[in-house]
Structures are given as C-alpha cells and as structure tokens.
Amino acid sequence: MNLRQLEILRAVMRARSTVGAARDLGMSQPAVSNAIKNAESALGFLLFDRVNKRLVPTQEAQILLKEAEPLFLMQDLISQTAAHLRTGRKGRMRIVATSELSESLLPQVVARFSRDHAGVEISLETVRLDSLLEYVEVGIVDVGFAMEPHPRHTLTYLPLAQLDMVCACHADSPLAQLSFVTPTDLRDTPLINAGNSSRISHLVREAFRRSAVDYAPAIDVRFMNVAGYFVEEGLGVTIMDQLTASSKRYGRLTTVPFKPHTQITVSAIVPAARMQQRLTQALLRHTREEIAARLAAPAI
Structure with a gap:
C-alpha cells in the first residue's frame, strides 16, 4: 500500500464518504472509489463496511491508519522544510511532549521562547510516552519533554529538574x-x-x-x-x-x-547522534527557567 493510497484512505475515513473525500483531495469520486477497491484487492481484506450508505472503517483500516501516522507527520515535515526554504523564515522548532507537560509547562515555555525568537515557527505534538520516544528517535521532532522516560541508547536524556x-x-x-x-x-x-x-x-x-x-x-x-x-x-x-x-x-x-x-525526573530528550541546534539550546534554557520559577512559587 503506497502513501497516496494511505492519503485516500485517511480522507475517506474522515469524510465517511467517497464524495467528501474526493472533494477534499481534489479528485473525482470514481477515482477515490477505485483507489479503495484496488487497495482492498491488494491487501486481501475490506477497509470499509457499507452501512446505510455510509462508509464505516473496519478495525483493520483503523490499525493501518494509526501505523501510518508517522509517515504523514514526516510528509508534513518535508512540506514545512520546503516552505521554509521558499519563504526564507528564520527557523523552526518542532516539539513533542506528554499530555501533562503540554498542558502545565509548554505554554509558558513557548511564550518565553517566542519573545526572544520572533519569526521562528513552532509546532507541538502531544502524544503518549512511547510515541514520543519514537518521534525523537526518527527525527520527526527536534526535542521531546517527558517525566521518567524509558531509557533508549539512541537517545540523550537531559535532566531538567x-x-x-x-x-x-x-x-x-x-x-x-x-x-x-x-x-x-x-x-x-x-x-x-x-x-x-x-x-x-x-x-x-x-x-x-x-x-x-x-x-x-x-x-x-x-x-x-x-x-x-x-x-x-x-x-x-x-x-x-x-x-x-x-x-x-x-x-x-x-x-x-x-x-x-x-x-521523579522531568527531562528533555534529543537524538544521541545529532548536535543540538542553537534554537533547541535556547528552548531548554527557557524550560529550565520556567520550571525553576514554578517550583519556587507558593504551593497551590
């Protein structure tokens, strides 16, 4: 199953119809239907059940799309890189964090960082810990933030507090x-x-x-x-x-x-084999400052 077929699968799952998916993708409805039929034929199982004229994704289709999500993120990353080269933006910072830190820490850290780095494009993905480690490991993001992360020899853990x-x-x-x-x-x-x-x-x-x-x-x-x-x-x-x-x-x-x-320890996580860019170092400095200020504040 190629990436284009996965894109069509995702569009149909979101729209729950080939008509809506065709509109979102800028394709004809027959082309979308044929793509789904060809994918089902190649895979050997159904991707959708037809219920009351609506397409309901099968469990197999949901599993496929979940496994393909890193591919879409990488595709978005490549598109973003091309956009940066075309527009001459100053840089980008791709962050991933667990739910707790995305809510309690990262908004204030990003605010600190943005004041000193106007023009830098910032993205934040909120995921489970195991997915976070994978995103950092394969280079989808620049840095991850987690509490008590599981060790991996391909990653460097920088204790923050x-x-x-x-x-x-x-x-x-x-x-x-x-x-x-x-x-x-x-x-x-x-x-x-x-x-x-x-x-x-x-x-x-x-x-x-x-x-x-x-x-x-x-x-x-x-x-x-x-x-x-x-x-x-x-x-x-x-x-x-x-x-x-x-x-x-x-x-x-x-x-x-x-x-x-x-x-427990809260850590920043970066790939072991890659040098930290200056933007990452600046983000970590702001993170340490924010944590220190938060812990020094009176308890709730």
Missing part, C-alpha cells in the same frame, strides 16, 4: 488541612491512578508498599493531568508531580506534601 510527588485533593477535602499526607491517611479515600504501566505509577505503588498499605485505585486514567480534573469533581484524590499540579487550569485542586518522599 527533580519533582516531588504530592497528594492532589479537592480544595474542600479534610486532607487539605494536613501538613503532609501518607498512604495510611488515604486508606478510606478513593484513589485515582494515572498510567498503569508508567514508571511514575510504579513509584507511587512502591511508596504504598513501603507503608504497608494496599494500593487499590477506584479509577484509572491515562494521564496525570486528567486525574486532576477527576479530583476537582470530587471523585477522589491522586498522587501527582508538583509541576502538573501547578497547572493554571485547575481551580478547585489543592496539594499536600506526600510521604514517603517520592521524586
């Missing part, structure tokens, strides 16, 4: 009156867990184990910043890092120091 884990609770919770919170204090409180397979989740579980308290979350979510929104709705408490907890998007969340003392 050590973050304390805190107990995030609703502002009206009795826990908010404590000087610190331990797993024992949370025995009868619903727990919200973020990222079951993440290294951060394992550290939290270990803290509960050391306190001889069972870690039995009532709710599991993928990202810590999402766990914070659940806390604000009164669904329980969560253990999260102090940087995520400092997000300005929270209005009814407060934090209390968590014991046993648990720390």
Whole structure:
C-alpha cells in the first residue's frame, strides 16, 4: 500500500464518504472509489463496511491508519522544510511532549521562547510516552519533554529538574488541612491512578508498599493531568508531580506534601547522534527557567 493510497484512505475515513473525500483531495469520486477497491484487492481484506450508505472503517483500516501516522507527520515535515526554504523564515522548532507537560509547562515555555525568537515557527505534538520516544528517535521532532522516560541508547536524556510527588485533593477535602499526607491517611479515600504501566505509577505503588498499605485505585486514567480534573469533581484524590499540579487550569485542586518522599525526573530528550541546534539550546534554557520559577512559587 503506497502513501497516496494511505492519503485516500485517511480522507475517506474522515469524510465517511467517497464524495467528501474526493472533494477534499481534489479528485473525482470514481477515482477515490477505485483507489479503495484496488487497495482492498491488494491487501486481501475490506477497509470499509457499507452501512446505510455510509462508509464505516473496519478495525483493520483503523490499525493501518494509526501505523501510518508517522509517515504523514514526516510528509508534513518535508512540506514545512520546503516552505521554509521558499519563504526564507528564520527557523523552526518542532516539539513533542506528554499530555501533562503540554498542558502545565509548554505554554509558558513557548511564550518565553517566542519573545526572544520572533519569526521562528513552532509546532507541538502531544502524544503518549512511547510515541514520543519514537518521534525523537526518527527525527520527526527536534526535542521531546517527558517525566521518567524509558531509557533508549539512541537517545540523550537531559535532566531538567527533580519533582516531588504530592497528594492532589479537592480544595474542600479534610486532607487539605494536613501538613503532609501518607498512604495510611488515604486508606478510606478513593484513589485515582494515572498510567498503569508508567514508571511514575510504579513509584507511587512502591511508596504504598513501603507503608504497608494496599494500593487499590477506584479509577484509572491515562494521564496525570486528567486525574486532576477527576479530583476537582470530587471523585477522589491522586498522587501527582508538583509541576502538573501547578497547572493554571485547575481551580478547585489543592496539594499536600506526600510521604514517603517520592521524586521523579522531568527531562528533555534529543537524538544521541545529532548536535543540538542553537534554537533547541535556547528552548531548554527557557524550560529550565520556567520550571525553576514554578517550583519556587507558593504551593497551590
């Protein structure tokens, strides 16, 4: 299956009709239909089910498109490079980050960076940690930002700060009156867990184990910043890092120091075999400054 067929597949999946896809692609409807039929014939399985005159993508089609997403990103990158060469822009900065850092850190960092680098085009992709490492590894982006990333020998990890884990609770919770919170204090409180397979989740579980308290979350979510929104709705408490907890998007969340003392590392990630460009170095400097200022601010 070639890239053009994948583009047509993506267009049909988005439009849910060959007519809409043809309009978006500037093609004729018969050409789009033939392309899908040829792809299905070559692949040996259907890409769409026809339901009430609508095209519903099969599970196989969804898997194909998910696997092809890095190809589209690389294609966009090549198009952007050509545009930079044509217009003579000063440069570009391609960033990838996890959900927590995209929300709690990167808006302020990009604001700092943009004030000193007017004219630089900036893009930010928000992805899961495993995808983040792949994007940096293959060169789709210039730098990635993550907390407790899994090591890869092809990548260089630049520690930016050590973050304390805190107990995030609703502002009206009795826990908010404590000087610190331990797993024992949370025995009868619903727990919200973020990222079951993440290294951060394992550290939290270990803290509960050391306190001889069972870690039995009532709710599991993928990202810590999402766990914070659940806390604000009164669904329980969560253990999260102090940087995520400092997000300005929270209005009814407060934090209390968590014991046993648990720390995680937030890092910038770059390809090991590539020299850092000056723009990347400048972005990292602004990131360190923003984190330092945030951690020095009074706790929520």
